Amino acid sequence: MRTxxxxxxxxxxxxxxxxxxxxxxxxxxIAAVGDGTYPGTADERxxxxxxxxxxxxxxxxxxxxxxxxxxxxADHTLFEWLVALYPVWAKLDAEITHAAGTAGMARLALSGCxxxxxxxxxFPSGGDQVAALVAARERIGLRLHLVRGSMDRGESDGGxxxxxxxETAEEALLxxxxxxxxxxxASPGAHLQIAAGPCSPFTVTERLMAxxxxxxxRKGIRLHTHLAETQDEEKQCLAETGLTPAEYADxxxxxxxxxxxxxxxxxxxxxxxxxxxxxxxxxxxPTSNGRLGSGIAPVRDLLDAGAPVGLGVDGAASSESGGxxxxxxQALLQARQRGGPTGLTTREALWLGTMGxxxxxxxxxxxxxxxxxxxxxxxxxxxxxxxxxxxEDPVAALVLAAPPPLRRLFVGGKTVVDGGRLKSADExxxxxxxAKASARLRED
Ligand SMILES: [Zn+2]
Numbered sequence: 001m002r003t004x005x006x007x008x009x010x011x012x013x014x015x016x017x018x019x020x021x022x023x024x025x026x027x028x029x030i031a032a033v034g035d036g037t038y039p040g041t042a043d044e045r046x047x048x049x050x051x052x053x054x055x056x057x058x059x060x061x062x063x064x065x066x067x068x069x070x071x072x073x074a075d076h077t078l079f080e081w082l083v084a085l086y087p088v089w090a091k092l093d094a095e096i097t098h099a100a101g102t103a104g105m106a107r108l109a110l111s112g113c114x115x116x117x118x119x120x121x122x123f124p125s126g127g128d129q130v131a132a133l134v135a136a137r138e139r140i141g142l143r144l145h146l147v148r149g150s151m152d153r154g155e156s157d158g159g160x161x162x163x164x165x166x167e168t169a170e171e172a173l174l175x176x177x178x179x180x181x182x183x184x185x186a187s188p189g190a191h192l193q194i195a196a197g198p199c200s201p202f203t204v205t206e207r208l209m210a211x212x213x214x215x216x217x218r219k220g221i222r223l224h225t226h227l228a229e230t231q232d233e234e235k236q237c238l239a240e241t242g243l244t245p246a247e248y249a250d251x252x253x254x255x256x257x258x259x260x261x262x263x264x265x266x267x268x269x270x271x272x273x274x275x276x277x278x279x280x281x282x283x284x285x286p287t288s289n290g291r292l293g294s295g296i297a298p299v300r301d302l303l304d305a306g307a308p309v310g311l312g313v314d315g316a317a318s319s320e321s322g323g324x325x326x327x328x329x330q331a332l333l334q335a336r337q338r339g340g341p342t343g344l345t346t347r348e349a350l351w352l353g354t355m356g357x358x359x360x361x362x363x364x365x366x367x368x369x370x371x372x373x374x375x376x377x378x379x380x381x382x383x384x385x386x387x388x389x390x391x392e393d394p395v396a397a398l399v400l401a402a403p404p405p406l407r408r409l410f411v412g413g414k415t416v417v418d419g420g421r422l423k424s425a426d427e428x429x430x431x432x433x434x435a436k437a438s439a440r441l442r443e444d
Pocket of ligand 1: 062063226314
């Protein structure tokens with residue numbers, strides 16, 4: 001199957017941009033990229049006049065189950081918000097997680113995302129949470145990096161979550177190993193990979209942090225957790241260990257090139273240097289950080305240190321929009337608020353959302369740029385119409401103006417969004433299932 005997208009501007013991210021060019025998709029790979037029209041034959045030709053082609057966006061941090069618990073604890077700090085939401089999440093079952101995961105991935109697809117990392121760390125009784133998310137992926141058709149999360153430090157051990165919502169370290173490790181053995185696909189072009197993800201230093205014991213790292217390295221998978229999100233976390237970590245969260249992570253072998261960490265807002269200069277030296281990734285979630293008033297991550301400094309930085313929407317309970325194109329805009333605004341007008345360029349914002357994210361997930365050789373041989377994961381943004389008329393630079397239109405609709409979204413050459421509508425599944429059905437799931441969570 002050969003599909004040609006032509007007459008479009010192309011931001012390849014890794015190489016020269018094209019003002020009017022073509023991209024050829026041959027099965028699940030990119031076969032050609034260039035100026036002008038494509039002279040060869042094709043099974044389908046997409047006239048993308050007035051559109052911008054970019055790599056599909058890569059979401060590096062999410063909690064898809066939270067799509068069913070949006071709009072709660074709307075004016076709380078992180079710790080207050082968690083304490084308010086744990087009892088709601090304790091009522092999750094596999095059906096609710098499936099509905100929320102499907103809706104969350106549908107929303108991501110409609111905002112240009114082709115690869116999503118989902119950090120799932122609540123395992124109340126009521127079915128197989130991991131299988132529910134895997135089934136949601138199959139309905140929407142995005143690439144999924146499913147982080148099998150865990151919490152083993154309940155209130156009685158000085159942790160934040162109620163004891164009823166945590167597993168033992170043994171249960172968490174066995175569950176993670178089972179998910180790896182059943183689902184992790186290490187082959188080229190994989191649609192489903194597993195990572196290990198103890199939730200955070202304040203919900204997980206030191207033993208589970210260390211043993212998760214040992215398991216991940218034995219199995220050859222990646223590691224993910226939340227780190228240095230708020231000043232409250234830093235205070236608690238210093239009081240308990242005498243170390244900052246970054247120093248604590250370093251001590252446990254968690255600053256390394258197979259690790260990416262959500263938020264990393266509060267980092268001292270030596271920690272930023274250490275992130276660069278070890279190639280530890282950061283999942284920057286500007287909307288969630290703003291929603292919870294957590295602070296502004298030092299993205300400019302991390303990039304200058306050589307550390308991989310990607311973007312994430314975070315769970316929809318703290319970023320109710322859940323759209324990844326929005327985060328390009330928010331990342332740019334926050335970086336400039338922190339570091340002045342040179343804090344981040346429009347092209348760097350796009351890089352964060354594509355190659356930066358691919359590096360965090362270890363997929364930079366397969367996705368994150370429009371290059372021959374890479375996966376045919378592409379977003380075709382429709383810049384025709386009122387919102388973009390008169391903006392000459394299409395990347396500026398994408399990053400600075402309202403998030404555009406998609407003419408197409410391809411994942412491995414397959415059309416997931418067409419003409420601004422989800423093609424792989426019925427949006428109305430998904431919305432109905434989600435409304436029912438949210439209503440069930442509100443019941444006593
Ligand atoms: Zn998170």
